Amino acid sequence: MSRILIAEDEPRISTFIERGLAAQGFATTVVADGAEAYQHARSGRYDRLLLDIGLPSMDGLTVLRRLRAEHSRLPVILLTARSSVTDTVSGLESGADDYLAKPFHFDELVARIRLRLRDELRRKVGADRITTLRGMGYRLEALP
Amino acid sequence: MSRTRHAWRPSRSVRSRLLLGVLAIAALGLALTGGTVLAIQSAGIDAAADDSLRRGYQEFARLADSGVDPATGDPFTEVGPLVIAAMQYRVPGPHETLFALVDGRPYGYSGGVRPVELEREPTALAAITAVPADGPVTVREVDTSVGAVRLAIVPVTVADRPEAGAFVIAHAIGLERQRLADLGWLFLALGATSLVLLAAVGWQVTGELVRPLSELRQATTRASATDLTRIPVGGQDEIADLTRAYNAMLDRLQDSFTGQRQLLDDVGHELRTPITIARGHLEVLDPTDAARTAETKALVLDELGRMGRLVEDLIVLAKARRPDFVRPAPVEVADLTDEVFSKARALGDRRWLLDEAADAVVELDAQRVTQAWLQLAENAVKFSPPGSTIALGSRVSGDTVRLWVRDEGVGIPVAEQGRIFDRFARVDVGRGVEGSGLGLTIVRAIVDAHHGTVSVASRPGEGSTFSLELPRRAERRAPETGGRE
Numbered sequence A: 001m002s003r004i005l006i007a008e009d010e011p012r013i014s015t016f017i018e019r020g021l022a023a024q025g026f027a028t029t030v031v032a033d034g035a036e037a038y039q040h041a042r043s044g045r046y047d048r049l050l051l052d053i054g055l056p057s058m059d060g061l062t063v064l065r066r067l068r069a070e071h072s073r074l075p076v077i078l079l080t081a082r083s084s085v086t087d088t089v090s091g092l093e094s095g096a097d098d099y100l101a102k103p104f105h106f107d108e109l110v111a112r113i114r115l116r117l118r119d120e121l122r123r124k125v126g127a128d129r130i131t132t133l134r135g136m137g138y139r140l141e142a143l144p
Numbered sequence B: 001m002s003r004t005r006h007a008w009r010p011s012r013s014v015r016s017r018l019l020l021g022v023l024a025i026a027a028l029g030l031a032l033t034g035g036t037v038l039a040i041q042s043a044g045i046d047a048a049a050d051d052s053l054r055r056g057y058q059e060f061a062r063l064a065d066s067g068v069d070p071a072t073g074d075p076f077t078e079v080g081p082l083v084i085a086a087m088q089y090r091v092p093g094p095h096e097t098l099f100a101l102v103d104g105r106p107y108g109y110s111g112g113v114r115p116v117e118l119e120r121e122p123t124a125l126a127a128i129t130a131v132p133a134d135g136p137v138t139v140r141e142v143d144t145s146v147g148a149v150r151l152a153i154v155p156v157t158v159a160d161r162p163e164a165g166a167f168v169i170a171h172a173i174g175l176e177r178q179r180l181a182d183l184g185w186l187f188l189a190l191g192a193t194s195l196v197l198l199a200a201v202g203w204q205v206t207g208e209l210v211r212p213l214s215e216l217r218q219a220t221t222r223a224s225a226t227d228l229t230r231i232p233v234g235g236q237d238e239i240a241d242l243t244r245a246y247n248a249m250l251d252r253l254q255d256s257f258t259g260q261r262q263l264l265d266d267v268g269h270e271l272r273t274p275i276t277i278a279r280g281h282l283e284v285l286d287p288t289d290a291a292r293t294a295e296t297k298a299l300v301l302d303e304l305g306r307m308g309r310l311v312e313d314l315i316v317l318a319k320a321r322r323p324d325f326v327r328p329a330p331v332e333v334a335d336l337t338d339e340v341f342s343k344a345r346a347l348g349d350r351r352w353l354l355d356e357a358a359d360a361v362v363e364l365d366a367q368r369v370t371q372a373w374l375q376l377a378e379n380a381v382k383f384s385p386p387g388s389t390i391a392l393g394s395r396v397s398g399d400t401v402r403l404w405v406r407d408e409g410v411g412i413p414v415a416e417q418g419r420i421f422d423r424f425a426r427v428d429v430g431r432g433v434e435g436s437g438l439g440l441t442i443v444r445a446i447v448d449a450h451h452g453t454v455s456v457a458s459r460p461g462e463g464s465t466f467s468l469e470l471p472r473r474a475e476r477r478a479p480e481t482g483g484r485e
Helices: A011-023 A034-041 A060-069 A085-093 A106-142 B002-066 B079-089 B122-129 B173-222 B238-283 B290-319 B333-345 B366-382 B439-449
Strands: A003-007 A027-031 A048-052 A076-080 A098-101 B096-102 B105-109 B138-144 B147-157 B164-171 B329-332 B351-354 B361-364 B389-397 B400-407 B453-459 B463-471
Touching: A003 A011, A003 A034, A011 A027, A011 A106, A011 B238, A027 A034, A034 A048, A034 A060, A048 A060, A048 A106, A060 A076, A060 A085, A076 A085, A076 A106, A085 A098, A098 A106, A106 B238, B002 B079, B002 B096, B002 B147, B002 B164, B002 B173, B079 B096, B079 B105, B079 B147, B079 B164, B096 B122, B122 B138, B122 B147, B122 B164, B147 B173, B173 B238, B238 B290, B290 B439, B329 B333, B329 B366, B333 B351, B333 B366, B333 B389, B361 B366, B366 B389, B366 B400, B366 B439, B366 B463, B439 B453, B439 B463
Parallel strands: A003 A027, A003 A048, A048 A076, A076 A098, B351 B389
Antiparallel strands: B096 B105, B096 B164, B138 B147, B147 B164, B329 B361, B389 B400, B400 B463, B453 B463
């Protein structure tokens, strides 16, 4: 089961996201604060982070930049209520994998979460193959 | 292409009209001067010629009447000696020559330079012979090879002699006219040259004058919400003033545009949150779950209510820009205070106190001031625990009336106190607290419309006091037009 961290300070928004994702079979954790989101995200217990940009104590972009500075590869989907291009650009430049503007369709949110998961799965499978090949190489070299 | 022609137009109208006007006046002046001088000179030439001819034949008449040769004292007995004596007697003037015919044949000339040789001029000879021997002195103008020649023809006879002679004074008036005409042409050439020079210099000068106007016009054509390029100002003349005024206008427009864009962005943000909530909750709703459905319905209606209030508040703020936003009228402050106090009590379960009520009449818009005052009371309820004290009061001091709301709520951090009157600037207590984020903005708009001030004194954890300070007498200032003076 995939674990999703939801960082959103508006409880009425996090409630329905949590409720909807649970119905889709995801395990969710909600935090309403930037610093808390950062602490949870770097714990490595989550597969995905839904990150609101406007968070108290530390805004979403700062959380994202800190995570990326620490080489965290946790896939991040940004949520924002601002439509300006500068927000989109700075979000993607800060290392976001995807971007969703409020108000969004819940189905789209789910689709994007699944898309990210599939990407990651593919990457993992690829990495496994490389490991196998490398292993064979060693074996070949080891042969006289 | 059409753009280029368009840009050219102001020069054509102002520059060319100015230049053509100046040139027309200059040309008229030159033509009048030259024409007058030429006419006077021309008339003078004719008059001088006639004068000279008249003196000539009058002298001849005196000599002929005396009948005696002044050199010898002998009487004239023949025509020949008479005309010879007359020629010796008279020195011809400039452009003049004397000539005599006897019986139709050239008889003699005066000495010196002869402007015209009359015996080789058939038109002159014909004119002379046409005058009868017993006729009067005749003045004729004939065309010759040297131009017009004016002749005074004096028929000469001597008593008892058969021969008939003619004494002729010829004035080559054509030569003088020619010289005058040459002068005229010279004047014309000089005049035309100076007009061309004037046109060239004038074109440059007017070009310099209208160039800033042309730039200004191009800039105004270009100017839009996205391009508010300022024009560089040069010089100290009226056009520089106009340019400066135009740039100042652009500054104000830019402020206004920036404000509008910011407002749209803010409003978009504020509307997106309730829409996100309402849509999200409806999308994840399982309609078979009756309890969840009822909960979602309440929540969606609440969010719609929030959007409705936001729209209402935005409309109030939009109206605040109109000059008739407030209509001040004399109001009893004590009555107003009592009224607001009784309305405020319904806002929540608090210990409501009336600090004091001023006994005075002031000019204000009672409805708007009530709205602002109640907004402050509403905020006090929002940010204070049930049962705590909220006090209202009013006091007149000098020319102002102070209306306040005092609470014992959470207070406002000092850092936040400056920006709480800004649009959508909520002090961070979460969105659980109701409001559009425009309440204090509306309060400030109402106070501004009364030319008053709104202020806050607050200590975190101890409470806040919001005060409205309004002038007692409504200032009937003209609505701001953006003028600087």
